Amino acid sequence: MDVFEAILRRRDVRNEFSGEVLDDERLTRLLRAAHSAPSVGNTQPWDFVVVQDRDTLARFAGHVGRCRDDFAASLPEDRKDTFNPIVIEGIESSGTGVVVTYDPTRGGKNILGRHTVDETGHLSVALAIQNLWLAATSEGVGVGWVSFYHEDFLKALVGVPEHVHVVAWLCVGPVTEFQTVPDLERFGWRDRRPLEDAVHRERFMN
Numbered sequence: 001m002d003v004f005e006a007i008l009r010r011r012d013v014r015n016e017f018s019g020e021v022l023d024d025e026r027l028t029r030l031l032r033a034a035h036s037a038p039s040v041g042n043t044q045p046w047d048f049v050v051v052q053d054r055d056t057l058a059r060f061a062g063h064v065g066r067c068r069d070d071f072a073a074s075l076p077e078d079r080k081d082t083f084n085p086i087v088i089e090g091i092e093s094s095g096t097g098v099v100v101t102y103d104p105t106r107g108g109k110n111i112l113g114r115h116t117v118d119e120t121g122h123l124s125v126a127l128a129i130q131n132l133w134l135a136a137t138s139e140g141v142g143v144g145w146v147s148f149y150h151e152d153f154l155k156a157l158v159g160v161p162e163h164v165h166v167v168a169w170l171c172v173g174p175v176t177e178f179q180t181v182p183d184l185e186r187f188g189w190r191d192r193r194p195l196e197d198a199v200h201r202e203r204f205m206n
């Protein structure tokens with residue numbers, strides 16, 4: 001699969017995990033793709049915690065379910081009806097969670113490129129995630145990004161040190177199919193903006 005095809009086929013997967021647990025060889029290939037990402041000052045500030053213990057997956061799924069309920073309760077009635085049928089995670093059905101973290105101390109104090117824009121550290125980790133996501137797509141493996149959690153809960157669950165941040169829980173596993181239309185579009189939550197609305201020439205505002 002070429003890179004454009006992987007970009008266009010990539011989906012956030014929640015419902016389509018096959019139930020088969022990803023083998024170590026393919027998982028390592030995906031983690032190597034993530035670890036090949038560009039990073040500010042070449043700091044490689046990411047780490048990956050692979051979680052396959054059924055009890056840990058169930059505990060995280062329970063926490064995410066409670067966060068989902070809190071979000072649903074915060075919505076106006078019409079949005080609640082749109083949100084309710086949308087599945088927001090495949091934590092147990094994927095069989096594998098990859099917790100991606102960001103260590104702001106990696107590389108010491110003088111990070112080449114981060115001295116004026118601190119967010120470049122977090123952005124580097126996002127690029128590692130996107131690498132993994134595209135590599136997974138090209139192998140017929142699904143990825144679903146879960147952000148319905150409280151960071152302290154997840155840090156305690158998988159033993160992340162105090163100074164390290166959690167960036168994502170990724171559900172990773174073989175899929176039966178990739179949807180062609182993102183779930184949030186299919187269920188009427190939000191559509192992709194036209195490219196013309198996102199591209200500006202010379203100045204953002206005239």
Ligand SMILES: Cc1cc2nc3c(=O)[nH]c(=O)nc-3n(C[C@H](O)[C@H](O)[C@H](O)COP(=O)(O)O)c2cc1C
Binds near residue numbers: 013087145146
């Ligand atoms: C930072 C980030 C956090 C996300 N968190 C969630 C989440 O908690 N649950 C979920 O179902 N999808 C989550 N998503 C996936 C988006 O909903 C999805 O990417 C978007 O709807 C577009 O769909 P597509 O990825 O299939 O193109 C997240 C995506 C990103 C980039």
